[in-house]
Amino acid sequence: xxxxxxxxxxxxxxxxxxxxxxxxxxxxxxxxxxxxxxxxxxxxxxxxxxxxxxxxxxxxxxxxxxxxxxxxxxxxxxxxxxxxxxxxxxxxxxxxxxxxxxxxxxxxxxxxxxxxxxxxxxxxxxxxxxxxxxxxxxxxxxxxxxxxxxxxxxxxxxxxxxxxxxxxxxxxxxxxxxxxxxxxxxxxxxxxxxxxxxxxxxxxxxxxxxxxxxxxxxxxxxxxxxxxxxxxxxxxxxxxxxxxxxxxxxxxxxxxxxxxxxxxxxxxxxxxxxxxxxxxxxxxxxxxxxxxxxxxxxxxxxxxxxxxxxxxxxxxxxxxxxxxxxxxxxxxxxxxxxxxxxxxxxxxxxxxxxxxxxxxxxxxxx
Numbered sequence: 108x109x110x111x112x113x114x115x116x117x118x119x120x121x122x123x124x125x126x127x128x129x130x131x132x133x134x135x136x137x138x139x140x141x142x143x144x145x146x147x148x149x150x151x152x153x154x155x156x157x158x159x160x161x162x163x164x165x166x167x168x169x170x171x172x173x174x175x176x177x178x179x180x181x182x183x184x185x186x187x188x189x190x191x192x193x194x195x196x197x198x199x200x201x202x203x204x205x206x207x208x209x210x211x212x213x214x215x216x217x218x219x220x221x222x223x224x225x226x227x228x229x230x231x232x233x234x235x236x237x238x239x240x241x242x243x244x245x246x247x248x249x250x251x252x253x254x255x256x257x258x259x260x261x262x263x264x265x266x267x268x269x270x271x272x273x274x275x276x277x278x279x280x281x282x283x284x285x286x287x288x289x290x291x292x293x294x295x296x297x298x299x300x301x302x303x304x305x306x307x308x309x310x311x312x313x314x315x316x317x318x319x320x321x322x323x324x325x326x327x328x329x330x331x332x333x334x335x336x337x338x339x340x341x342x343x344x345x346x347x348x349x350x351x352x353x354x355x356x357x358x359x360x361x362x363x364x365x366x367x368x369x370x371x372x373x374x375x376x377x378x379x380x381x382x383x384x385x386x387x388x389x390x391x392x393x394x395x396x397x398x399x400x401x402x403x404x405x406x407x408x409x410x411x412x413x414x415x416x417x418x419x420x421x422x423x424x425x426x427x428x429x430x431x432x433x434x435x436x437x438x439x440x441x442x443x444x445x446x447x448x449x450x451x452x453x454x455x456x457x458x459x460x461x462x463x464x465x466x467x468x469x470x471x472x473x
Contacts, residue, residue, distance in 0.1 A: 108137070108138070108202045108418060108421055108422075109138045109139060109140055109163070109200070109201045109202060110131075110137060110138070110139045110140070110201060110202065110203050110204070110205055110414050110417050110418060110421075111139070111140045111142055111165075111192040111193070111195040111196060111200075111201035111203070111204040111205070112124055112127075112128050112139045112140065112141050112142065112192065112204075112205050112206075112410075112414065113142055113143070113188045113189045113192045113204070113205065113206035113207070113208050113213075114128075114141040114142055114143035114144075114147075114148050114188060115142075115143035115144065115167065115170040115187075115188040115189075115208070116171075116188060116189060116206040116207045116208020116209070116213070117206075117207030117208055117401070117403055117404075117405050117410075118173065118207075118403050118404050118405075119404075119405070119406065120143070120207070120208070121141075121143055121144070121147050121148055121151055122151055122407075123207070123405060123406050123407050123409075123410055124141070124143075124207065124405075124410055125141060125148055125151035125152060125155070125157075126151065126155055126407035126410070127405070127406075127407045127408070127409070127410020127411040127413070127414060128141055128162055128410065128411075128414065129152070129155050129157045129160065129162070130407060130408070130410075130411035131410075131411045131414040131415060132160050132161065132162060133160075134411065135411075135414075135415050135418070137414055137415065137418050138161050138162065138163075139162055139163070139414060140162075140163040140164075140165050140192070140195060140200070140201055141162060141163065141164050141165070142165045142166075142167050142188045142189075142191050142192040142195070143166075143167050143170070143188040144166075144167070144168075144170075145164050145166050148164050149164065152164075165191060165192075165195065166191075167186055167187060167188040167190075167191040167192075168186045169184040169185075169186045169187040169188070170184075170187060170188055171184055171187045171188075171189060171208060171209055171212040172209070173208065173209050173403055174209065175209060175212065176211075177209070177211035177212045177214070177215040177216075178215065180209075180212050180215075181212075181215050181216065181219060187212070187216070188208070189204075189206050189208055189212055189213055189216050190216050190220065192204045192206065193216050193217055193220045193221060193396070193398065194220055196220075196221065196396040196397065196398070197220050197221055197396060202397065202418075202421045203396070203397035203398065203399065203417045203418075203420065203421050204217075204396070204397070204398050204399070204417075205388055205398075205399045205400075205401060205410075205413050205414055205417050206398075206399075206400060206401065207400075207401035207402060207403060207405040207409075207410065207413070208403070209403075210232070210249050210250075210400055210403075213391070213398070213400050214230070214232070214250050214391060214400075217230070217391055217394045217396070217398045218230065218394060220396075221394045221395040221396035221398065222394070222395045223393055223394060223395060224393055224394065224395055224426065224429060224430050224433060225430065225433070225434070226430075226433040226434065226437045227261060227265075227393040227394075227433060228255070228257055228258050228261055229250070229251055229254065229258050229261075229393065230250060230391055230392060230393030230394045231246045231247035231250050231251065231258075231261075231262045231265065231266075231332075231391075231392055231393060232246060232247055232248050232249050232250045232332075232335075232389050232390075232391055232392075232400060233245070233246035233247075233248070233265070233266055233269055233389055233390050233391075233392050234246070234248045234335070234339050234389040235389070236320060236321070236328070236338075236339070236342050237321070237342065238320070238321050238322060238323035239321065239322055239323050240322070240323030241274075241323065242274060243320070243323055243325065243326055243327065243328055244266045244269060244270050244274070244279075244326065244327050244328070245284075245320075245327075245328040245330065245335050245338065245339065246262045246265070246266045246327075246328075246329065246330075246335065246392065247262055247330065247331065247332040247335050248332065248335035248336050248338075248339045248389065249332045249335065249336040249339075250332050250391070251331065251332045252331060252332045252333045253296075253331060253333075254296070254331050254332070255296060256296050256297075256299035256300040256302075256303055257300075257303065259283070259296065259297070259300035259303075259329055259330075259331075260300055260303040260304060260307070261393070261433070262329045262392075263281045263283075263304060263309060263311070263327060263329040264307075264309065264429075264432055264433065264436060265392040265393055265429050265432075265433075266279075266281065266327040266328075266329065266392070267279050267281055267309055267310070267326075267327050267432075268425070268428050268429045268432050269390065269392060269425060269429075270326050270327055272423045272424075272425055272428050273419065273420060273423050273425065274326075276326050278310050279310060279325070279326035279327055280310045280311075280312045280324070280325035280326045280327065281304065281309050281310060281311050281312065281325055281326070281327040281329065282311075282312050282313065282314065282315035282319075282324070282325035282327070282328055282329065283297060283300060283301055283304065283311075283313070283314050283315065283329050283330075284314075284315060284316075284317070284320075284328050284329065284330035284334060284335075284338075285297055285314035285315065285316065286316065287314060287316065288313060288314045288315070288316060289314065290313070290314070292314060293314070296331075297314075300329070301313070301314065307436065312324070312325050315328065317338065320338060320342075321342070343402075387401055387402075387405065387408075387409040387410065387411070387412035387413030387414075387415075387416055388400065388401050388412075388413035388414075388416045388417055389401075390417075390420055390425070392425075392429065393429070395426070396426075397417070397420055397421055397425065397426060399413060399416065399417045399420070401413045
């Protein structure tokens with residue numbers, strides 16, 4: 108197993124990406140293919156005394172900058188580091204790809220090179236959110252700002268598969284992020300998505316509000332990319348804010364410093380649980396190859412852990428499991444449509460009138 112790493116992606120590239128890859132080998136034994144400008148990558152490898160390690164270097168002559176238009180970059184930079192890295196997955200030279208570069212560019216490149224899994228309408232980015240119960244999965248967190256109801260349903264489906272396969276939660280609960288718990292709350296898309304979830308065999312718990320996110324209710328939080336990205340950034344800032352406030356309080360008095368000495372182990376453990384660099388990567392679910400995306404501010408530690416997370420996803424054979432669930436639900440959906448058409452034909456033949464879609468109990472019986 109080799110992980111392709113976009114060495115030129117991120118605010119601290121290529122230094123952070125190369126050092127993270129070196130750490131991933133030294134700590135976890137994970138081989139990587141570093142994609143980007145060879146001279147700059149080799150310079151970093153020399154700095155880290157890592158030239159003898161089993162880390163490949165693959166040339167890419169172009170780099171997509173943070174904030175650059177994904178559509179324009181896709182056309183004008185076919186040899187960008189992220190495109191070359193993703194093509195390694197497409198060609199079977201790498202098992203997965205990781206990038207801390209521009210999210211839009213990574214999403215567009217993965218969609219173009221790897222295509223979608225069969226039946227997936229639109230891929231989504233799934234992020235881990237630290238909670239009182241461990242972690243919840245939130246998706247989408249930035250790929251699609253205005254998804255349709257069927258897309259939201261597929262987010263929940265893919266998120267449930269990811270949570271079960273990677274986090275080991277049996278039959279995870281799925282909730283729809285909304286402004287209220289009632290079925291009638293939210294936009295029309297959310298209302299329709301709610302109905303789709305109710306008709307499925309997912310462990311759907313209904314609408315959930317923002318104040319339940321950090322309580323770990325539910326295991327999978329489904330939302331549009333705009334709301335999800337805002338919630339994700341808020342959660343990432345919590346650890347930084349808490350650390351800053353605690354530092355101010357500790358320095359305020361001698362008694363506070365004494366108290367900190369007794370609490371520091373617990374505080375360090377809590378800080379670790381809420382630090383995004385501990386898990387480092389969010390998978391792009393629904394594309395025909397494994398792709399993970401990291402924070403633009405990823406440091407070497409974050410890159411190292413992102414590579415570890417990506418390798419774990421590879422071992423879980425995630426895409427095969429997602430494809431199986433998508434196929435199953437599409438078959439159920441098609442059978443329901445066939446049943447309705449048959450009912451329509453029978454009704455028309457018996458009563459010689461215009462058939463209407465069965466409502467309520469009649470359709471459930473079909």
